[in-house]
Amino acid sequence: MSRIDSLISDKCADGVEFKAIESFVLRPTNIRWTDQGETEYQYIDLTSVDRATHAIIETSAITSENAPSRAQQIVREGDVIFGTTRPMLKRYAVIPREYDGQICSTGFCVLRPDNNIVLTNFLFHLLGTDDFYTYVEANERGASYPAIPDNVVKKFRVPVPALEVQREIVKVLDTFTKLEAELEAELEAELEARRRQYKYYRDALLTFGERTDADASKQASKQASKQARLMAMGEIGKFIRGRRFTKDDIVEHGIPSIHYGEIYTHYGVATASTVSHVRADMAQQLRYAQPNDVVIAAVGETVEDVAKAVAWLGDEDVAIHDDCFLFRHSMNPKFVSYCLQTEAFHAQKNKYVARAKVKRLSGESLAKIRIPVPPLEEQERVVSILDKFDALVNDLSSGLPAEIKARRQQYEHYRDRLLTFREAA
Numbered sequence: 001m002s003r004i005d006s007l008i009s010d011k012c013a014d015g016v017e018f019k020a021i022e023s024f025v026l027r028p029t030n031i032r033w034t035d036q037g038e039t040e041y042q043y044i045d046l047t048s049v050d051r052a053t054h055a056i057i058e059t060s061a062i063t064s065e066n067a068p069s070r071a072q073q074i075v076r077e078g079d080v081i082f083g084t085t086r087p088m089l090k091r092y093a094v095i096p097r098e099y100d101g102q103i104c105s106t107g108f109c110v111l112r113p114d115n116n117i118v119l120t121n122f123l124f125h126l127l128g129t130d131d132f133y134t135y136v137e138a139n140e141r142g143a144s145y146p147a148i149p150d151n152v153v154k155k156f157r158v159p160v161p162a163l164e165v166q167r168e169i170v171k172v173l174d175t176f177t178k179l180e181a182e183l184e185a186e187l188e189a190e191l192e193a194r195r196r197q198y199k200y201y202r203d204a205l206l207t208f209g210e211r212t213d214a215d216a217s218k219q220a221s222k223q224a225s226k227q228a229r230l231m232a233m234g235e236i237g238k239f240i241r242g243r244r245f246t247k248d249d250i251v252e253h254g255i256p257s258i259h260y261g262e263i264y265t266h267y268g269v270a271t272a273s274t275v276s277h278v279r280a281d282m283a284q285q286l287r288y289a290q291p292n293d294v295v296i297a298a299v300g301e302t303v304e305d306v307a308k309a310v311a312w313l314g315d316e317d318v319a320i321h322d323d324c325f326l327f328r329h330s331m332n333p334k335f336v337s338y339c340l341q342t343e344a345f346h347a348q349k350n351k352y353v354a355r356a357k358v359k360r361l362s363g364e365s366l367a368k369i370r371i372p373v374p375p376l377e378e379q380e381r382v383v384s385i386l387d388k389f390d391a392l393v394n395d396l397s398s399g400l401p402a403e404i405k406a407r408r409q410q411y412e413h414y415r416d417r418l419l420t421f422r423e424a425a
Contacts, residue, residue, distance in 0.1 A: 046091055295309065297309070
C-alpha cells in the first residue's frame with residue numbers, strides 16, 4: 001500500500017480527474033452474418049459469465065445457420081463486457097486471448113478501453129465497485145426484466161489516475177484476486193462435493209414408489225413404507241398468481257413482499273422474513289401468500305431458474321409479485337419446496353417451460369406436475385434430514401460458504417479502498 005500511497009501523493013497530489021466511460025472506449029463492431037458462410041464462432045451468452053469468478057466458463061458454437069438473433073457483437077482480447085440485462089446479477093468479464101474475434105450477446109455492453117488512458121484490468125475492477133452498482137441500480141429500467149442501456153452505462157464517471165498509478169493498483173488487485181481464486185477453488189471443490197452429496201440424498205429421500213389404491217392395505221410391509229401416491233400439484237392445492245408492483249413501489253418499511261427475482265438470488269428453501277417491502281398504501285391492490293404457502297417464480301433468465309420455490313414461514317401475510325405463483329396446500333411447506341428442487345421435478349417442468357427471451361411457466365402447467373405425497377409424519381422426517389444438509393451446504397452464516405463469502409468481502413473491501421480517489425477541482 002505504501003508504494004501506491006507514494007505514487008498517489010506524487011502523481012495525484014491535487015486529486016484525480018474523473019471521466020465518463022464513453023470518453024475513453026472505442027466502438028465495437030457487429031458481425032455481418034451474410035458474409036460468414038459456414039465459419040464457426042464461439043458465442044458468449046449472458047450465462048457464459050460466472051457471477052462469482054467473472055470468468056467466461058462456457059460458450060456454444062454457432063454459425064450463420066444457427067446464430068441467435070442476439071449474437072451480433074465481435075469481441076477482442078482485452079474488451080471488458082458487462083451484462084446489461086438484469087445488471088445487478090453482476091455478470092462482467094475481460095475477454096481473454098482465446099475468445100479474440102468471437103461473438104457476444106447484445107445483452108452485454110462491450111467496453112474497449114483506450115489503454116493509453118485506462119488499463120483494461122483497471123476498468124474491470126472499477127465495474128465491481130459499490131459506486132458503480134449504486135449507479136446501475138438507480139438507472140436500470142423495467143420491473144419484470146430490468147435492464148440498463150449501453151449509453152447509460154458509458155456515462156458513468158470513473159477516476160482516471162496516471163497510468164503508473166493504475167498499473168500499481170492493478171498489480172495489487174490482480175495478485176489479490178489470484179490468491180483469492182486459488183483458495184476459493186479449493187473451498188469450491190469441497191463445497192461442490194458436499195452439494196453433490198446433498199443432491200444425491202435429497203433426490204433419494206424424495207423418491208417414492210408410486211402407491212395405488214391396491215397398495216393401501218399393505219402399509220405394514222417394509223416396501224410400502226417407501227411408497228407414496230404421486231399426485232398432480234393441481235390436485236393437492238391451488239395456484240394463485242401475484243399482483244404487479246414495481247421497483248418504484250419498494251420502500252424501506254412497509255408491507256413485506258417477495259419479488260420473483262429475489263427467490264433465486266436471496267432465498268433458500270424457506271424463509272420467515274423478507275428482504276423487501278412495498279408501500280403500505282398499496283395494500284388493497286396486492287395479492288398475498290399466507291403462512292405455509294409456497295411461493296414459486298414463474299419466470300427466469302434460464303430454464304433452471306424457473307419454478308424455484310421458497311416456503312413462506314412468516315407469521316403474517318406477504319405480498320407476492322405478479323411473476324410469482326403462491327401454492328396453497330395442506331402439506332409440509334418445506335417438503336413441497338424441497339420437491340421442487342429434485343431432478344424428477346425439473347424433468348417434468350422442462351417439458352412445459354416457454355423458451356422465449358424470458359423463460360416462463362404457467363399455473364396450468366405447474367398444476368400438471370406430479371410430486372410424491374407421503375403421510376405428514378414422513379414429510380416431516382424427510383424435511384428434518386434435509387434441513388441439516390441444507391444448512392451445511394447453503395447457510396451463509398456457517399460452514400464453507402461463509403468462508404468463501406469472507407474471502408470475497410475481503411477482496412471487495414480492498415478493491416473499493418484502492419479505487420477511491422479525491423476528484424480534482
